[in-house]
Amino acid sequence: MSTTVQTAPAQGAKAHGLEQLRSRYGTLVPEFVVLPFAELVADWPAVRDAAETLIAGYLAGAVDDAEYDARATGLAAGLVLGDIPNSQWPAVSVRTSALAEDGIADSFAGQYLTTLDCAPADVPEAVRASVASLFSRAVVSYARSKRMTRLDIGGSVVIQRMFHGTRTGVLFSENGRAEIELAFSEGPRNTTVDGEDAESLVVSKLSALPTKLPVQTRLLEIALELEAQHGRPVDVEWAARGTELALLQVRPQTVAQLNYDLAWDCSNIAENYPGVTLPLSYSFIRGLYSRVYPNFFRLLGVSEKQIADHAHVFQNTLGYLDGHVYYQIDNWYEMVKLIPGSSHNQSFFAAMLQPARDGAPRVTPKPGLRGGIILAALGIRLGLLMTRADARSRRFKKTFAERLARYDALDWRSLRADAMLTTLERIRTDLLSLWATPILNDLRVMVFHGLLKTWCFGPERHADYLAYLRGLTDRASIAPLRALATLGERLREADGTSVADVLASPESVALVQEYLREFGDRTPDELQLENPRLGENLYSIVTLALGTSPSRAEPAAAPAVGNLRFGTAFIGRETRKAIDWRERFRFNRAQVYGLARSLYVALGERLVADDVVDDAADVFWLTEQELDAAVFGHSWDSDLRATVARRRGEYDAYENADLARRMVGSGLVAPRHLSSDVPASASGELAGMGVAPGVLTGEVLVVDAFDPAIDVRGKILVTSHIDPGWTLLFVQAAGVITERGNALSHVAIIARELGMPAVVAAVGATARLVSGQTVTMNGTTGAIDAE
Structure with missing residues (x-):
């Protein structure tokens, strides 16, 4: 319990601080008497x-x-x-300078x-x-x-003496992020101090101070000098008028700004990583993300210095909350800010990702002449890259197929354990070095889709917007479905509808293997390494194939949309082309993950043979770093069996974790203090986002895990998520409702192409609907009416 505060000299801390400022900075301090x-x-x-x-x-x-x-x-x-x-x-200011104020503690x-x-x-x-x-x-x-x-x-x-500035504010020499933070407002009265609305600006202390700022750079230099003089962070009250600067007060920062906030959003990524994801998958994808995005910005022409300055952003694009994968959403907005046209790109990014809350980026310094020239050059380069995007994508397709074939031909079980991991690193170099092209295409999707949604149609023409997205030219997205339907027809013609008869026929098995060679990596939850591929169990793929109908896999005709604004035809065509390529690249990504899974399973078998773990699948409970340490001799804790057992126990609780689409943490160690940051529905009614037009009344089938034997023919499939592999069931379902997703999710793209009504982001659907219940769903408005 505190008793008294008397840290300042007899005249009080405020007067003492002014005298110190005057002795050091002279005329920058308006005249005063004590x-x-x-x-x-x-x-x-x-x-x-x-x-x-x-x-x-x-x-x-x-x-x-x-x-x-x-x-x-x-x-x-x-x-x-x-x-x-x-x-x-x-005119003067009259200030109280008390003994008790501006102390170290209070x-x-x-x-x-x-x-x-x-x-x-x-x-x-x-x-x-x-x-x-x-x-x-x-x-x-x-x-x-x-x-x-x-x-x-x-x-x-x-x-x-009163200094009538045109801009006034407060500067904090340290905000807890190695940054100087300014808050300022226009006018002579310092409304910033009074807590009214103000603009804010942060400047890194680790780089040269910028010259183009809303305040004189000298103010930032003074803040650093005062911090050194006081031996602790300070805040400075200041005013400016033209080139004149006035220092009005200085005081030590009483409370260090050590708490920090983080925000995570799984609106889009939950489609690829639903439910609990095991440690190996998470460490694998985090490593991929941290590598491919710097390569993309190099392609864009961003300087190596800027890339190095944003290393923490690239390393932390993801979050791992109770075993669930999230985007660390603010860092994605930080990456978007590196792209020319940042203000528009922020809104386009939100339109594509549909996060639970839009980002609120901080004010950044104006670039100045040199910075403006650099931004203009980046903009020109980006424009040229966009015009050549199709050609780049075709080159990627050819080069990726050639390199993938080399690795697919390897027999992992014939390689030593260390050679396996060395080869995996080479795969990263050979294949992921190409990945700037798919990310460039993602940017192309983001920009053209953003223009299509906001400029061409707007919220009042949502139905037309959805209709205009239908009609992809290449239809790579539904190629696996059409191939599966064709396989099912051929199998039925040869052996009837019995899975056992199909598997007993070498000719039919050869047909199945032919399908798997092309599409075997299209698997439910295909980006979670721990999930078996469909090709590892022929029963599953045969069951799916026999349940298909070729007519259900045929694309629906795109409806005509009239009353189009200027440029809509071009923008729509570019949007659909970019989505086409995006779907191809998604499958290429699944192929990389399938390759990695094969390698890790072989490594797991090697660890079992050497009595390191009990089962080959135990490797998925370990991280990449732990496996590397075990194989190359960097580990001080070699009991991987105990690590696996401990994590299995921890993850039992994660399976039942109820996490919202958006989670926030705040505190000295932010992830230790998590809470939901998703507003509750005002009406309490079940509804979502309409992404594929059509009104349908039917019986729902609520599914919590993929099962190839599920009979969804003529029913509305209801599930928490649908990734590309789940869509193999689409050739049976009449409609679909999911708790995750957006207009550019795989589920939305497939549903539109097949002419199937779809509603996504229907939070709580799997809990509030029961199998056998009849509902009416509207794939345009997102309304869901249960009978």
């Missing part, structure tokens, strides 16, 4: 003792609010002030009175009010909140 209370107030010792006694009684609880107010009012009324020097300035910020723009005739009354504020209710209430038992009363009044 009037000590001991010289200003008649019979000061008696006044001081009376005030301290009254405050001590209030802090101890012996004096209630009403009694305190009455006695404090009487004490203020009885103040007798000595001569106050005539002001030599046309700031009393804003509790003592300051009177701004005071005319000479009003100075005596402003001085009296400053003295009375020493024992105001605001001050003693603050002291009580800090559990103080007494206050030392003393200090001075500072009368300072």
Whole structure:
């Protein structure tokens, strides 16, 4: 419990700080005079003792609010002030400089009175009010909140020439991120200090200070100098007018800004990583993301310095919350800001990703002439890359297929354990070095889809927007479905509808193997390495094939949309072409993951043979780094069996974790303090986002895990998520409702191409609907009406 605060000299911390500023920065500090209370107030010792006694009684609880107010009012009324020097300035500020404020432990910020723009005739009354504020209710209430038992009363009044700036604000020399942070507002009155709306700006302390800022760079230099002088972070109150700068106050930052906030969103990524994802998959994908995005920005022409400055962003694009994969969403907005046209790209990114909440990027310094030239060059380069995107994509397709074939031909079981991991690193180099092209195409999707949704149609024409997205030219997205339907027809013609008969026929098995060679990596939850591929169990793929109908796999005709704005035909065509390529690249990505799974299973078998783990699948409970350490001899904890057992126990709880689409953490270690940040539905009604037009009334089938034997023919499939592999069931279903997804999710693309109504982002659908229930769903509005 605190007892008293007296860290400043007799004139108070505020006056002392001004004197230090004046001695160091001279004319940058507007002229001022200091009037000590001991010289200003008649019979000061008696006044001081009376005030301290009254405050001590209030802090101890012996004096209630009403009694305190009455006695404090009487004490203020009885103040007798000595001569106050005539002001030599046309307007002044009158500030209270108290002993208690601006201390290392407690700031009393804003509790003592300051009177701004005071005319000479009003100075005596402003001085009296400053003295009375020493024992105001605001001050003693603050002291009580800090559990103080007494206050030392003393200090001075500072009368300072008023500097009428056109911009005023507060600067914090350290915001906890190795950055200087400024908050400022327009006008002579510092409304920033008063807590009103203000603009903000952050500047890194680790790089050269920028020259193009809303304030003079000299102010930032002064902040660093004062921080060094005080030996701790400081905040500086300042004002500026044109090229003139005025320093008005300096004080130590009482509370270090050590708490931090993080936000995670799984709106889009949950389609690829539903439910719990095991450690190996997460460490694998985190490594991929941290490599491919710097390569993309190099392709874009971003400087190596900027890429290095954003290394923490690339390393932290993902989050792992109770075994669930999320985007660390703010870092995605930071990456988008590296792309020319940042303000538009932010909204286009939100339109594509559909996060639970849109990002709110901070104000950034204007680039200046040199920065503007660099941005213009980046913009030109981006434009050229966009015009050549199709050609680049075709080259990627050819080169990727050639390189993948080399690795597919390897027999992992014939390689040593160390050679397996060395080869995996080469795969990353050979295949992922190409991945800047798919990301460029993602940017192409983002830009053209953003234009299509906002410029061409807008929210009032949502149905037309969805209809216009239908009709992909290449239809790579439905190629596996059409091939599966064809396989099913051929198998039925040869062997009927019995899975056992198909598997007993070498000719039929050869047909199945032919399908798997082309599409075997299209598997439910295909980006989670721990999930078996369909080709590992022929029963599953045969069951799916026999349940298909070729007519259900045929694409629906795109409806005509009239009353189009200028440029819609071009924008729509480019959007659909980019989506086509995106679907191809998604399958290429699945092929890389299938390759990695084969390698890790072989490594797991090697670890079992050497009695390191009990089962080959145990490798999926370990991270890439742990496997590397075990194989190459870097581990100080070699008991991988115990690690696997411990994690299996931990992940049992993760299976039942109820995490929202958006999670936030705040504190000294932010991820330790998680909470949901998704607003509840105002109506409480079940609804989602319509992504594939059509109204359908039918029986729902609620599914929580993929099962190839599920009979969804003529029913509405309801599930928490649908990734590309799940869509193999689409050739049976009549409609689909999912809890995750957006208009560019795989489920939405497939549903539109097949003419099947679809609603995504229907939070709570699997809990609120039951199999056999009849519902009416609207694939345009997202409405879901249960009977």
